[in-house]
Amino acid sequence: MLLLAVIYLAFVSLGLPDSLVGSGWPVMHGDLGVPASFAGGVTIIISIGTIVSSLSSERLTRRLGAGVVTAVSVAATAAALLGFSTATQFWQVCLWALPYGLGAGAVDAALNNYVALHYSARHMNWLHSFWGVGASISPFVMSLALSTEAGWPAAYRSIGLLQVGLAVVLAASLPLWRRVATMGPDQPTEEPTVSSSTNSTDSTGDHVSLLTALRIPGVPCVLLAFFAYCAFEQTAMLWGATFFVSDRGFEASSAASLGALFILGLTAGRFLCGFFADRVGDRALIRGGFALGAVGAAVVALPLGPASFAGFVLAGVGAAPVYPAIIHSTPANFGHRSSQTVIGIQMAAAYTGSTIMPPLFGIVAGWTGLWLLPAYLLALALLGLVMSERLNRVTRPQG
Template structure:
């Protein structure tokens, strides 16, 4: 029963990743079809992310009332309908309309499943959960590339992804009773996992304080925001960078960006095994340093093949960061507050997605998309510095539990 539900959760995260990388892969062709300005993709991305932020902020109350299973089912249905709308869109305005339910559905899925896994499964399951997001994000550009290269258009790519999402809706509907049963049977699964901060968690769980006032929460939010800024900026503008700066064909560029998402996917699969031996905080640090190295390769004026290498290295570096930070949430701030803080983290992560890639696109439209590596380098440095400062606060707190407030 537990295994069946876990497979369904993994499938739901594949469905979450599929649309995330579609727009960036298809945009060089969509832009020509609609005759739209270059930066329009950034505003579409902003609309999607805005819906995600809204649903993330209210997801705590919605999840408590309806349960993770029902919310996930309805949310996947929302994203499926939005993708069908993209397929039939007669104009850019219609794309903006469809972007709203796409974002609303994604935010609820992200928050609900992250909190469910963090509180009911061990660390390796969280890494594998986000590995399956990478499977979806990798398949998205590959599917789109096949249609761009063939006689069909980008619209057919969106229709195929809609079909996959709708199949998942049917599966989720048929398996709704499993969610409550597994939650009850897995109550103590995460408690059995050893962690050097568990004493703090248990102490904090007894405190009646507002989550946002916990010391370190704001630094965690900064880390999430700039993580998503990196991930989304490459996903959205990577193809355009390769086409306009490196001179690749649109289909080849889409395939290359899929390798970036493949790096995230493979890295998270491997991370799931590594979590048995290495702590989340160490994996976060190593991932950030690796991503920084990949960004430096992209930044340097090297032959075009190094762009592919840089994308892959950044992807591998990003792999452990998001799932490990998510799984650390109950440990860092207490289980009592984890669902609320999880919603904050998803919301602020998508705030980075909302504003940073469009800002990059706006600047690039007045300069050149060649600025992408510079932005990526800055984003990673900010993420690394905020994460390291948070680690210092946690270390002090573990020695002096009374320092949990701002």
Template structure:
């Protein structure tokens, strides 16, 4: 039953990924119909991100009061309604208003599902969970391009996605009792077979105050900031770098960036199997090394090398985000997991919202040629933050060993 229930969770994460990629695919048609400026999509994107950050910050207390199942159901209903509103919106003002519930719902779903999987399933399921987000993000533009090409209507594209979301709402409503039942089954299973768990129950369990005062929390949040910063920066500005600094055609550059996203998605599928044999921390470190190697290859003069570097960055990033999320209960205690998961989501979305525009501002006043150096700087900051947390945890373990704990 627990394995079958994962299908519902995976479907929910696919549905989370689909809306994330719709706006970019639909905007050329939307702005013409609505008379909007080219840059207004950036404002809408920031409104969505703002809603996501707010709901992520509130998710810890909401999860304790309402539970992951109800949060996912309500949030999915919220996003479905917002997407339906997009299909009917008469102006960009309405789109901006509807972007608020879209962001609030998306952030709550993200935090709730990540917390539930980190608490009750092993590491490979977390990697596959985020792999399915990539599936959804890939399907979004395909759905939208079909309706624009065949029906000349971006509104029909949003309407179709809203119907997918409403279908999931029905599934979530019918299966709502399973959330607590599966969680209880997993608790019993972990109690009976603690040796089979992919991680210890907790490495830091004694702290009862402000979670920001727990050793390792602040550098962990910094690592999430720079992870999402670099992932989004490469996705947003990688093609511009290939065109502006490497004299590549726009079509070819776009193809290589799609391979970058493919590297993340396929990498998570593969690392899901590898986590059955290798610990999360080893995979996280290996992924960071591969990503940094890819960043260094961006500086190579040969096209074959800097293009491979783009793909390597994607492959290297693949295990880092789901791995860090899955380690949350093990690192900081299950009693802090729900709240910290929300904070991590909020900081991650802050990184993806602020760091790429910051680089764009700098590049616009200097040169797009700074792209590899900024990518490397983000990757190195992330590596240093993650390793600082590992150092803190290792010292904690040594202290417990010396005191007989």
């Protein structure tokens, strides 16, 4: 339980930096002397780092252990955030974005796999709820910093120092990680019985290569489902407010709260799902989450005036359990030995979806108009639902 408390703090740490660039960029780009559009360059560098480290997470975790990878990765993100606080030119921000992305991707994959192996579904949901707590706090830290003479560097410095403190706590907790790892999973996890190739993957040794993992039946389905989910989440968060202002005539002050409400919906939904996740099961949570997300997108598409606002919030609440349920079901679907590699690939697919699909919608909307947003979200939700159902058929245990 002591280690679990440390992991909860680590998930708060994962969320803390995620909103800093977006909340501080309106001031940062002016101080750095670059156009506002240059934010895309920073986020692309961060995404490249996260994808690379996610794909390398299996080798790192196998050699060093989840505790060491988590502690070192948090230390790397702390150094990057402190580096952001000293940046006076745009190229320096780009330079520090690389270790930030590398650290964020490695800790995300290592932590998620460790929890999936050793703790129940309720903790997976609650832990991701705590990520939302961190992601909700950082904009307020940035707002407070911008209201003082210290400006945006103070926000990065404050969050960076918090990360340093957490890295020290994680380093001190390393014996606990090893002790829990020797105790085995919190719950017995059903090994997949889909084909001989899957079983051979789990019996050929500790290392499972990326190519081997990609050949496991069902892995392409889960990658597309995860890609669709993260594209759905990030597109809604990025374009929701603009859609309601430009297409539905909402006041900008009202529409601006949509992004926060979407995050709060995710946070609250994951917290509530934790109470019944073990009874309902991961597959039902994924199915219900994608379905409710699709319903929410369909409600937004209807000409309901202000009531369409509720559809957007409904989509956020519905999407809440999908991410933690996909992660938690990975050992059951693909085996314990394959789970770290598969989760690393899933993280890469997630970051790819969240990096490519929101800008792609912006390009398409430039031709068609923002009215397309509900249909775009609906298509992503249905893609995720179809792929997750195909995954269920491929990995259904044989009676």
